[in-house]
Amino acid sequence: MxxxxxxxxxxxxxxxxxxxxxxxxxxxxxxxxxxxxxxxxxxxxxxxDGREGIVELLRERVCEAIDASMLGTLPWDEALPAWARSYRAAFAAHPRVIPLLLASPVRAPRVLAQYEAVVGVLLGAGFRVGEVMRVIVALENVVLGAALEGAGPEGMWELGEEGGRVPGLVRALEAEPEGRAEAAFELALGACVRGFRELLLP
Incomplete structure (x- = not known):
């Protein structure tokens, strides 16, 4: 044959x-x-190229879903949140891949190119070069944490008989609106942008 x-x-x-x-x-x-x-x-x-090569293929596959088109076209404080939302959505679709990727250095050319675009946005906005990676990693911490949190059960707190000992927590949980994960992500994202903006102050 x-x-x-x-x-x-x-x-x-x-x-x-x-x-x-x-x-x-x-x-x-x-x-x-x-x-x-x-x-x-x-x-x-x-x-x-071995197991590490497969991990990088996984990184490329998941990151293909990230929309980076706004980088370089919108002001930094609009571009970063838009990129972060797409980044979160891509990884929220495959949350179990996150620990694998965090344990391996980034080597995939297309992913490195996306980081290069983010660096360009930040430098173009006036961030000091020594602050750029801190900003990116801080944003990624929020994005990946939100992607993992969104994959968990809606009811993360099961108080049972302990409810009487934590009345403040009970009240907070009862007052919680729908869509906690999305609202929490937007709150953290807004806090990040405000904090990043302070780095630009002379």
Missing amino acids: GRPRTALIDRQRITTEALRQVDGTGGFSVPEIARRLGVRTGSIYHHV
């Missing part, structure tokens, strides 16, 4: 299967990827 006209695997299929496993269990197994794709484990390594 000759070679099949369509390759059994490629980087796209490997990424899709790895992400399916991460979404389901929080991790992935190269042998399991191979089994699911109907190939030998060694065949996977013809397409990716």
